Amino acid sequence: MKKVIEFKNFSFKYNAQTDATLHGIDLTIYEGEKVLIIGPSGSGKSTLGQVLNGIIPAIHKGTHTGDFELMGIPAFDQSIYQKSLMVSTVLQDTDGQFIGLSVAEDLAFALENDMETLATMKERVHDWAERLDLKELLDHRPQDLSGGQKQRVSLAGVLIDESPILLFDEPLANLDPKSGQDTIDLIDRIHNEEGTTTIIIEHRLEDVLYRQVDRIVLINGGRLVFNGHPDQLLQSDLLQENGIREPLYLATLRALGYQLADISHPSSLEKIDLIDRAIPDLPHIERAQKDRNPLLEISQLQVAYGDHQVIPDMDLTIYQGERLAIVGKNGAGKSTLAKALCGFLPVQGQFLWQGQSIADDSVKERAQRIGYVLQNPNQMISQTMIFDEVALGLRLRGVAEDQIQGKVESVLEVCGLYPFRKWPISALSYGQKKRVTVASILVLEPDIILLDEPTAGQDQRHYREMMDFLNQLNAQGQTIVMITHDMQLMLDYCDRALVVVDGQIVYQGHPAELLVKRPVIEQANLKETSIFHLAEKMGLDPLDLTNLYMKTERRET
Numbered sequence: 001m002k003k004v005i006e007f008k009n010f011s012f013k014y015n016a017q018t019d020a021t022l023h024g025i026d027l028t029i030y031e032g033e034k035v036l037i038i039g040p041s042g043s044g045k046s047t048l049g050q051v052l053n054g055i056i057p058a059i060h061k062g063t064h065t066g067d068f069e070l071m072g073i074p075a076f077d078q079s080i081y082q083k084s085l086m087v088s089t090v091l092q093d094t095d096g097q098f099i100g101l102s103v104a105e106d107l108a109f110a111l112e113n114d115m116e117t118l119a120t121m122k123e124r125v126h127d128w129a130e131r132l133d134l135k136e137l138l139d140h141r142p143q144d145l146s147g148g149q150k151q152r153v154s155l156a157g158v159l160i161d162e163s164p165i166l167l168f169d170e171p172l173a174n175l176d177p178k179s180g181q182d183t184i185d186l187i188d189r190i191h192n193e194e195g196t197t198t199i200i201i202e203h204r205l206e207d208v209l210y211r212q213v214d215r216i217v218l219i220n221g222g223r224l225v226f227n228g229h230p231d232q233l234l235q236s237d238l239l240q241e242n243g244i245r246e247p248l249y250l251a252t253l254r255a256l257g258y259q260l261a262d263i264s265h266p267s268s269l270e271k272i273d274l275i276d277r278a279i280p281d282l283p284h285i286e287r288a289q290k291d292r293n294p295l296l297e298i299s300q301l302q303v304a305y306g307d308h309q310v311i312p313d314m315d316l317t318i319y320q321g322e323r324l325a326i327v328g329k330n331g332a333g334k335s336t337l338a339k340a341l342c343g344f345l346p347v348q349g350q351f352l353w354q355g356q357s358i359a360d361d362s363v364k365e366r367a368q369r370i371g372y373v374l375q376n377p378n379q380m381i382s383q384t385m386i387f388d389e390v391a392l393g394l395r396l397r398g399v400a401e402d403q404i405q406g407k408v409e410s411v412l413e414v415c416g417l418y419p420f421r422k423w424p425i426s427a428l429s430y431g432q433k434k435r436v437t438v439a440s441i442l443v444l445e446p447d448i449i450l451l452d453e454p455t456a457g458q459d460q461r462h463y464r465e466m467m468d469f470l471n472q473l474n475a476q477g478q479t480i481v482m483i484t485h486d487m488q489l490m491l492d493y494c495d496r497a498l499v500v501v502d503g504q505i506v507y508q509g510h511p512a513e514l515l516v517k518r519p520v521i522e523q524a525n526l527k528e529t530s531i532f533h534l535a536e537k538m539g540l541d542p543l544d545l546t547n548l549y550m551k552t553e554r555r556e557t
Contacts, residue, residue, distance in 0.1 A: 002030060004164065005069075006069045006072075007066070008068075010067060011064060011066055014062040014427075021047045025224060033215065034198040034200070035200070035213065035215045036202065036217070037219065038218055043219045046201065049089075049199075086165055087167055088163035089167045090151075090166070091169050092169045092171070094154045103141075103145075103153050104125055107156050110158070110160055125160070128159060129156065134153060159194070164197060165199065168200045168201065171200065173203070173456045177485055178329065178526060179330055184207060185210075187200070203459060206247035206249075216233050231264075234260060245460040249269050256548070274538060282541065282545060282547075292319035292320055294352075295319055295353070295354060296352070297318075297351075299350045300315065300348070301340060309503070311333050320477070321477050321478070323471075323495045325482050325484055325497045326338075326497075327483075327487075334452075338452055341370055342363070343361055371444055371446030372450045373450070373454065375452035375483075377433035381436065381437065386417060386424075391408045391443075394407060394443060408439075412439055414439075415436075416461075416462050417439060434454075442469075442473075447478075449479070451483070453483060454489075463489075467492070491511050491515070499520055499526075501523050506520060506524065507524075515542070
């Protein structure tokens with residue numbers, strides 16, 4: 001097989017750091033392979049991706065040792081333009097990748113750079129638009145599209161240049177469950193049809209394994225920990241040892257007493273053979289409902305952008321001390337609801353806080369009640385240094401500097417950022433930036449903490465640290481509201497789920513019960529968890545099996 005990427009004893013150190021980020025990497029990727037690269041936050045996987053596509057050393061400077069070749073040619077001797085002809089990248093933040101004012105212009109951008117004729121550009125734009133179901137969107141602004149549509153535009157924008165290597169940097173991070181599944185389907189289809197070498201960097205291991213990958217590369221501490229077939233990795237303890245979340249169906253099989261080392265084909269639920277194994281009897285687990293007092297009551301909420309009614313008429317109650325998950329497809333109105341709660345938008349409706357109207361709150365007054373962590377950390381960050389960003393809100397409130405020091409350091413410790421407290425924010429990964437913005441709100445101690453995708457881009461260790469900390473706050477009476485696409489987070493850490501479709505609430509209830517309601521799942525662009533499909537395979541009740549998993553995780557309330 002032809003080698004297209006080859007690292008030999010490769011190490012890299014950023015000029016701004018004293019220690020190397022990558023150490024002695026030996027990795028060969030062959031033509032036509034599909035390879036998944038995983039690792040905890042700060043493991044070096046993003047750095048490896050930036051070496052692959054030429055961002056290092058074109059933008060981020062540093063020193064390297066060892067060899068790195070693309071198509072048999074030393075890569076550091078090539079310009080970033082030359083590398084772009086071989087490696088095309090779909091970024092995690094699709095909005096940061098758009099260039100054109102319309103989808104058609106964005107697709108044509110790479111061809112314009114290649115000085116193709118207008119006739120050629122039109123032909124290829126319409127060809128790829130048809131193949132990726134974008135023909136009806138060619139005149140739209142990319143920024144106005146849903147998350148799944150944006151992902152398809154980004155993919156078309158790199159495929160149109162017909163590079164032999166495709167690199168996806170966390171393509172699922174901002175997508176709802178069904179759109180994420182559709183994206184993996186699309187990547188798999190393009191990989192097979194075009195014969196590209198496909199490299200995926202992603203935290204959501206189970207979602208990527210929805211379609212077959214040839215190899216998984218596990219990186220931690222800047223070193224290769226594993227390089228081999230997915231089944232070999234899943235049968236080992238390396239995922240747990242390196243802070244990577246294992247597929248939910250495997251965690252459930254552990255709860256049932258299975259040894260993963262004895263299970264064949266663990267990377268595919270469909271291929272797992274459980275025929276000769278005893279099927280346990282599951283006791284039905286009754287959940288005690290807690291009586292809670294209403295904290296925030298909203299009635300007849302209406303929100304519009306111009307003539308477009310995003311939330312036509314909504315009633316919602318948030319209870320004191322609850323953990324509420326707000327779920328739904330991209331574009332359903334979840335983020336609009338969050339902004340309405342925080343007073344960022346003009347709205348109609350009644351807002352009662354412990355029975356008293358707060359409809360006339362200023363944004364500042366509302367912020368003392370509800371702290372909002374945005375989905376995109378780049379939209380929140382305004383300071384250069386990490387410590388200053390987390391301290392900013394306290395300083396604006398006039399808190400004494402000696403008190404700020406202790407509060408900020410305590411929150412940084414909890415969020416896994418204390419070792420980086422003197423770092424510039426520009427040196428952080430997307431996931432680390434996310435933790436900075438969460439820390440900047442947690443330090444202000446609002447009554448309700450409202451988080452938009454709090455764990456997007458987080459590895460298992462930081463995911464658990466963050467959610468366990470939120471649980472600690474909740475145990476002290478803190479009310480937590482999370483907008484999330486993560487069905488496992490909803491199961492593990494929420495008391496109640498609220499499903500929004502087209503600006504309306506279509507379901508309120510226990511998270512486990514939501515995931516067995518197929519009409520709601522389909523309507524909201526969600527998907528059943530793999531526990532549901534495991535239950536079907538084993539002839540068990542999906543709700544009872546889900547409850548067993550939740551009890552085993554010791555997060556049932």
